Amino acid sequence: GGVLLHPTSLPGRYGSVDFGDEARQFIDWLESAGLKLWQMLPLTPPGPGYSPYMSSSVHAGNPLLVSPTGLHREGWLTESELQAAEAGPGEHHARVDFDVVAARRMACLAQAARAFFESGSSSSAQRAEFADWCLRQMGWLEDYALFMALSESEHGASWVDWPRPLRLRDPEALRVAGIELSSRMRFWRFVQWNFDRQW
Numbered sequence: 001g002g003v004l005l006h007p008t009s010l011p012g013r014y015g016s017v018d019f020g021d022e023a024r025q026f027i028d029w030l031e032s033a034g035l036k037l038w039q040m041l042p043l044t045p046p047g048p049g050y051s052p053y054m055s056s057s058v059h060a061g062n063p064l065l066v067s068p069t070g071l072h073r074e075g076w077l078t079e080s081e082l083q084a085a086e087a088g089p090g091e092h093h094a095r096v097d098f099d100v101v102a103a104r105r106m107a108c109l110a111q112a113a114r115a116f117f118e119s120g121s122s123s124s125a126q127r128a129e130f131a132d133w134c135l136r137q138m139g140w141l142e143d144y145a146l147f148m149a150l151s152e153s154e155h156g157a158s159w160v161d162w163p164r165p166l167r168l169r170d171p172e173a174l175r176v177a178g179i180e181l182s183s184r185m186r187f188w189r190f191v192q193w194n195f196d197r198q199w
Helices: 021-032 068-073 079-084 098-117 124-136 138-153 171-180 182-198
Strands: 002-004 037-039
Touching: 021 037, 068 079, 068 098, 068 182, 079 098, 098 182, 124 138, 124 182, 138 171, 138 182, 171 182
Parallel strands: 002 037
Antiparallel strands: none
16 A cells, blocks of 8 residues: 655645655655555646646756755755744644745755855865756756746746747847846756755
């Protein structure tokens, strides 16, 4: 037997379970209960209403599944930043408030990315691993990172409402956008790299 459950459906230290210790504890519990399978449902970035079935990508992973604890262990989050991400009183056993959880998780990811890229908290081996991973994932990662950065710059508007050159993927418009949004693209690559590493 097994269980059908998305990891984010479980309340956890940071509002919902991610690829950190609590997921491993849940797997141990499944084994102790004699269950052999954990079917997780789609692990792609959620769409409207945090639905895993309305994703912006078939290749990318859900940023909410990146473990803040894992980022802390890498040295990219301080203890105080980690504590700021924790669920508040009453959140551990209540329904998951995805708006609150997502805001805290994205703040963690932004802090970790700053530490990785700007504060010297990453080793040369980690930076090389990141660059190599990005190169190997280039077939989908660059379009995804640009799409996410553009979506942010257009304040979440549907891509059909973006300026015509971007909407129609005009090469020059995309080239300029890639330059202007390079730091946000780098952030989205970092998020996906951590998703892949933790998975």
